[in-house]
Amino acid sequence: MNLAEKLRMITSKPKPAPEAAPSFTDCWQRTRVRPLDEFPELSSLNSKNLMLMQHEDLPSPFLPGKVLFLDTETTGLSGGAGTVAFEIGAGVLTKDGFAVTQYVMRDYPEERYMLEKVLERLDECDVICTFNGKSFDIPLLRTRFILNRLPTDVLDKPHLDLLHMARRLYKLRLKQCRLSRLEEEVLGIPRVGDLPGSEAPARFHQYLLTHDFALLDDVLFHNEQDVASMLALLSHMCADYESPERIGHQEDIFSMAGALDREKHVRQSRRCYRLVPSGRLHAVSQMRLADSHRKSGEKEKARDIYLDMIIRHEGGAEPYIALAKYYEHTEHDLEKALEFTRKGLLTLAEPTLLDPPSVQETRNQLQYRYDRLQGRLTRKGQ
């Protein structure tokens, strides 16, 4: 980034109003509305798609405008009773746009006013959406509510934690799922000139000593960005679940298929397995797809997939083993079972001392199966 760009970026940041001295009778707050066209995938944000990606019960009817997007900035990261949220960003969809209201306590006595306002917002909403809120923001708010003797039941509303949802889809590809990384790799919007979240506590402490509100500009900018990204990410994931065909990374499709499979969305999961393009994950997807058919009793469909895999020279010994089982237990055709076992053994090269234990294991199992089947055939022959 050259200097001119840097300057442009700095000056383009919103400037807060200068009336920010603590009043002790209310907290500071500001609402900014982002136009809806910043969120092109909003139309996919519906309960049908949400139910595919998480297991929390959602209210019916589900209204996107009743989701409260929350993110807090805190005086420390330790998560004990002494950690305070000094800023809370709360976003909600309106017909005019995505309205993010930020509440700041300018000193400790204002905490109560800030919490009361957030409590009101929580009261109005049906669903809470956070990024890592299940283990951080919500327990923290619960602690603050208890210490200020406010009711905590509003925090028990249905909760969409984007971190957990994103991990299910992107962990295989991205390894770690920090929000800024998801913005860059999933939404394609790299964040620039951002204040790392870990520096927020220090900024607040500096602010307390100087009452120079400008010190909090970066924190507010960062927080507003986080809240907006949550909505963008949520609708993006909804859109992906709605039309997995558009997903560009095989790891993501494969992960989605697995996630759907675990949640017993059989049809959608098969659809995704089929979409995994040929490559590193194709064989294992095919095996999983066949498994899925087998479990629901469609054994012939599973068989055809295995046969197809053999034609494509995919999956090593795995499809042979599966077919051997199929012919032995379903068709009761011992000869065919023996034949596939033999071929399976052939896919494994001559044993060497360097074979990893998993290969040795597979070979031993196949060999055992082969001997057993042959024994049965001989006895039958007699």
Added chain:
Amino acid sequence: MLRIYSIHPRFLSVAKPPANGYNGPYTLIAGQEKKVFQTVNVDQLAEVLRRNQDFMENVVRWEELPAQEARYAPFPEELDIRLKDILKTRGIHSLYTHQAHAVQEILRGKDVVVVTPTASGKTMCYNLPILSSILRNPDSRALYLFPTKALSADQVHELYDLIQMTGEDIKTFTYDGDTPGSARKAVRQAGHIVVTNPDMLHSGILPHHTKWVKLFENLKYIVIDEIHTYRGVFGSNLANVLRRLIRLCDFYGSKPQFILCSATIANPKELAETLTGRDITLIDDNGAPMGKRHFVFYNPPVVNQQLGIRKSSMGEVRHISGMLLKNGIQAITFAKSRLVVEVLTRYLKDMVRDPLGNAGRVRGYRGGYLPTTRHEIERGLREGRVDAVISTNALELGIDIGALDACVLCGYPGTIASSWQQAGRAGRRKASSIVFFVASSAALDQYIVSHPDYFLQKSPENALLNPDNIYILLSHFKCAAYELPFEDGDSFGNAPSPDQLLEYLEDVHILRHVDGRYHWMADDFPASNISLRSASAEENFAIIDITDSAHHRVIGEMDRFTVPMLLHENAIYMHEGEQYQVEKLDFDACKAFIRRVDVGYYTDADLNISLSLLDIEEQVDEPPLLSRALGEIKVTALVTMFKKIRFDTHENLGFGHVRLPETDMHTVAMWWKLPEDLCSRFSSDTLKNGMLGVANLLRIVCPLYLMCAATDVVVVYQVKSPITDAPTIIIYDNYPGGVGLSQKAYAMQKLLLEKCLSIVEGCHCAQGCPSCVGPVGEIGVDGKDTAIKLLRDMIRRC
């Protein structure tokens, strides 16, 4: 006719090891071995030993403590009728007097401390009223604190049994470092009785109190067992943890009662009141029955009359414990070091090995064994499968091993309270028991064994602590401020001037004072900076057996400070009497790799401790005033070599070198440099004896006036100190960074010296005893006299 088996050449007659592999009780008549199936009881054994000239020659004193009859009282009226019925169906129709008294006082709302010996049904004293209270109001909650994890596990077990009898859904959970994350939520929400330890309360529960709302809102009882362990710095820490706990209870609107339990110490009521800051009712009318107890003071025979050298206490204990084992008398042997425990375990195991080499009847027990191994040994003792256990003081605390017939103390444990605790492990309710105290050649042991009355008549030590030690108080004050903001005028238990602490913390920007409240504004977690115990919380070393290369297994663990002594490379490490050689010690990864060996020797390492000066904070160096200083020092522990010692003969087989990093501790010290014109009056030996005498006196006086445990401060003397280049007496805090004890000693130096003088002048001994300058064997004939002269002169110059 009585038939007693002995393997001790001097006790009865010479015996050969059994030839037929049978290891049960044997009898020996006129040199012939014969199998018997009846075991000998303690009275019979005592009878035979008393008639045995060879044995009695070494017995200095044979004290018989009379049996005590049981005293019963009816169930107190306040106890819930359902609980009474349950007890009756179990055949329990009354309680011991102390139990009934405790239950009554607790149900009447009093804070109590119950003082009773081991195995007197102490846990009933708190379990009954608490269950009664939960039965009446299922919302009631109780918190149990035990000093160690091992103890909590043990006590929960007993509680489960009682709860099961009630048939009610009363949930008891242990919450400590071993509680899996998945179970923690359930414990916080649903546990009626939460069992934990002070460390977990301090760093795991209090700072996260909002997750424990149910517990804090309904907390009715706080049970603290084994409070005699909470002395000195550990106790001062706990007292402050309790101040924090009570402060949070106030916030949540609960007013819990305290129920404390203690072993016999001189000042249980005072200790309980200092810990809790409340008035406490003392309950010590022990009604549990106790059989007759024999207390035998045994001094090993002199082998070299000219030099006055005695046989080793370990060797004698080997014979005495062996005799008990062979006669089927279940016994515990206490030794002072892990090494001696292991060597004795091996000796005793060798006595009873079956043809396959197993000797499960004999077990060692010490810190560093895996918890499963320890539980197995405890169970074995309770169920009678283990006949002999050799232990460090790890078994001194109230872990339930049932009552044993006999106890052997290999050396004096160091305090009267500890000795009684250990001896208390032997003692049946109805039958007799026997305790052997076998003196080592150390001067202190020799004093005790030659003055049994000193031991029998002196009351156990006081347990002292100082919750208002400014270092400790400030640390916990920070934690308290983190947990809940202080408001103007708030108090912190009965701590002095909290407002000044608040102001200080505001000045250093840890707290922010605004609108009448003090808010935590630092970005850290204060509880993580405090360790309640002296031993640092650093990672333990894992001890890995690599004998079977395919199956490496962890057989134990060891703390960082002991590792250089016992796990240096080429050390013979003994574990449950088995020998292993240390092949590799990976200091960075905290792992020691050992391999099974069978060699005829064990190793013993030499530990060198040296002091060096880091910085002088304050000093007075203006003759003729006594020169004193306060400053930071570095205490370095370094193991440089080890000896190989042959089993049985204990002869030295050679040396080996140890190459390991030294262990450092930075701490605070105060010291007196003795004036040259004073020192020049004595020969260097005399001076040394006198300084040792003064140091011994300071070891007695410091805990009393600094209000700490004897192990919290270290007193050393150096005839030529690297710190001052002159004869110097040094007192330092035995805690990294110091806890303010040396500062206090520096400020009250004259008083400390005066108290030393008054003790030694008021002592009726001729040339020294453990109550003043130390036994004459240690300080020499002129030690007492020289110490008095030194003290008088030092005080004159103060």
